[in-house]
Amino acid sequence: MLQIPAWKRVLILGLIALGLLFAMPNLFYGKVESHNDAIANMERSGVETPEDLAARAAWPDWLPSGLVNLGLDLRGGAHLLGEVHVADVYKARMDSLWPELRDALVAQRDTIGAVRRVTAPDGQLIVEISNAEQIAKAVEIARGLAVPVTSISGAGQSDLDIKGSGNRLTVQLSDAEKAATDDRTVQQSLEIIRRRIDEVGTREPTIMRQGADRILIQVPGIGSAEELKQLIGTTAKLTFNPVVSRGTDANARVAAGQVVLPSMDEQGVYYTLEQSPVVTGEDLTDARPSFDQNGQPSVDFRFGPTGAKRFGSYTSSNIGQPFAIVLDNQVISAPVIRQAITTGSGQISGSMDVESSTRLAVLLRAGALPAEMTFLEERTIGPELGQDSIDAGRLSSIIATVAVVAYMIASYGLFGVFASVAVIVNVILILSIMSMMGATLTLPGIAGIVLTVGTAVDANVIIYERIREELRRGKRVVKAIDDGFSEAMSAIIDANVTTFIAAMVMFFLGSGPVKGFAVTLTIGLVTSVFTAIFLTRLLIVLWLDWRKPKQLVL
Template sequence: MLNIPIWNRVLIWGVVVIGLALAMPNLFYDRVERHNDAVALIEETGATTDALEADRAGWPEFLPGTLVNLGLDLRGGAHLLAEVRVEDVYEQRMDALWPEVRDALRLERDVVGTIRRQEAPAGELRVQISQPEGMAAAVAAVRAVAQPVVSLTGIAQSTLDVRGENDVLIVTLSAAEQQATNDRTMQQSVEIVRRRVDEVGTREPTIQRQGDRRILIQVPGIGSAEELKLLIGTTARLTFHPVVGRAGSADEVPGSRQMVLPSLDEEGVYYILEQTPVVTGDDLVDAQPAFDAQTGQPSVTFRFNPNGARAFGEYTAANVGAPFAIVLDDEVISAPTIRQAITGGSGQITGNFTVQQSTDLAVLLRAGALPAEMTFLEERTIGPELGADSIAAGEIAALVAFAAVLVFMVLSYGLFGIFASVALILNVGLIFGILSLIGATLTLPGIAGIVLTIGMAVDANVLVFERIREELKTAKGPARAIELGYSRALSAIIDANLTTFIIAVILFTLGSGPVRGFSVTLGIGIMTSVFTAIYVTRLLIVTWFDRRRPKTIEV
């Protein structure tokens, strides 16, 4: 009656062996981590050293090398909460819209007269027309420039709101376009922050949007929050502007649509530039650190996409002999004179860079410019010592829970309790095996989920064993009692664990950060607990029963 097919037994033990094999590298965490880092570095650079070879040889290649990643609270690192100033994007959009609006109004010059751009609050474009009676035609012309909003919620709505007040035409982004712009800006900011963090090889960072305008950034293993701010806080906005002239100081008042910026290399030198750039860093497709062929100094080479290359080539061809400025984050890196048309779509940025500065600048440019400035609202540095204390505390909690459950099961159910205890040990190994396989990040709440799982793992066994006890009271033989105990307790086991698993899914879907870490380990623990209770414990009992063939059993 107690019959488990051979293929079923092989499959059960195969799953257990694979899970334990995947979990095994975590017992040698430092050695495997050094091995993985050495292999990745050798593959990336193509070069090797004795130290790298020693680290690579520290773990056999034929064994699994996947690890459970340690979160910020266990490894130490930096935590930042940043707010994105999306209003900056509105201002940039209006500035970029001006040439198109100007051309549209010039086509209606007979009706609107002469036009002149006025100073306006951020996010607004104001244009004065000399013939106020032509305001209706001006509004219609600018509305024709607008496009449909590109978003699921703004379908069939215009990107621009256009209205006239006396002789001034006012253009702003519509509410639907502002919302779509906010979403795009946040998505772009999250992606660029992720690229910048990934470029320096940090482990399993947590970068996610919180609310409408905030980004949570947690990077384990990095030295400090200040170091992380320097990495991601630089806007790295590269622009190319026509040079109007030089200014005597930063206080000099420029003309309309002009700005005064300081020189990065020359002390006390300021340039007057056209405010609207010719080309921006958004058109860059690559940036790499290099050395200037003439001076041998560190530099950064860059390459434009086709649109940027065309605009840059047309401008330089039309302005041979005129200076233009390369501006990075509101500082003029250099202001060379255009000797000839630059049509190749590539160039070089030179300055008083060190090798590290040129490398960092290339990383920032390659990752892309942040679309808007970020303000850091919260910052924390968690030392590795605190992470080690958290790991030690989690280990103690897990061991105490583990020991208490083992003692309870053995005292309550004797030999069957020992079988359940073995299954519980295998259960914990399977949890770490799955966490390693999916590359999950373990946090302190995740350890809490594992500890909770240890306590819940024996529930299924308790249901089965109590059911076997009941069946033994009806004078059925031990084999029949064991079979009925498992079959009749199955529905209760599935119901109890399914409801808990649904809660874990809800926590993962609606939660963030620590809540998700808890739900992941809880959900995985529920699945492994059901597997070990229904299959592993039963296989142990059936194997023992086949060998001993006892006339009676005590549970």
């Protein structure tokens, strides 16, 4: 029957009341956003400033504070498309393999003779042995260092491609390992970029992989693309390398396994270093901005147990020798080891201001990018343009809502008013669900809401037309309405299921704006069915209980 139990009425009205409550913070967007930012700042820094306390007090803590996050096209911000140089990792792998391979070959020096690394193309490791007759033995030793490829496609294959010819041993990554390394490199770059951006408290960034080696980065609310590049465009690769010599010749001849790098502070000074570092930034567990003994900005760092052990062992056996602190192929400083450093902590100082020391600490704490990135596309969207988009979206939503309401009232009279109330509640419920999810609203998302407004009455139209048919058959008002709702149910479900399938395809196969459209469309489907079937039915039942009409003109 058409009657709705009291508990179901309370449930329907309660859900709508919750929707209104969770959508309400969007009416006070500035206050709530400042409130949320203040809480995030205090949690991140552990310090409660008067500004943060005032901003937090502007919105009651006991009220919901979730907001519909505004996307890049609505808020303004920066857009970057970066390409990861995955081949850089091949060279780094060969450089890190050399000390282990050298030690393994030197252990068999009586058989294979002297061992020497020679210049090779990037991504290859070429080693000469003095006894060419034992090259097969050298290949066997090198293969003992290989491990299986850690990927499904490369299962059962070795990570190293090892060949011997004459007195030369050539080692490089196998094709299967290169494919697995490329995927790991891009995924690692994604996570590191995300950590770096999250460290500075930006809102709802979009960071996703595009193609084999590209990363899309969109950060709403940031000043410019250049500012974003300064944050994520630096590799921030920190190493601690033994110093071979110091000079002024940038083109000084070096042995294999050595490299010449410039000094960051001393103009025209170059250091010859061992290419294999003692420890790297990957061994760091913390890095924070600080000040040195002269009151100049610096960065305090701390190694983990493994890094601290290696660093302590190296400094203990090299007292009186210099070692270089290298950041992105520049020597920050090259202090002399005065005593063993076994505490696992240290300090980086040099020509930096407070802002640069803070940025360096963020980069080191987030970790080094595994490979260099080249930015193929960069774009800055100003907040004025974003506000224009918001205004245009708001206007289009209002016009669409007014037009739909006017049409429904003209077509169905009082029942059209019930449908219009359901449409307005439907929009509010969409915003409340997006607020609870922390979803991001973009221009295509606004288009999805406008489309939902246009289609939200479809279910009501189907129901009302079915009621008209039942009335023409001579059924009484209550019976006609009850049968109209019952008979229309299958058509409503079929129509929304097909639209839902299309939305899911757009969500899983699309990216960026297409996903934003799919999210709002999917939420709108669920809320429109709820409001059309349950809210409209409840309004009609309440009207019937109040007026008890004997006839109905629809």
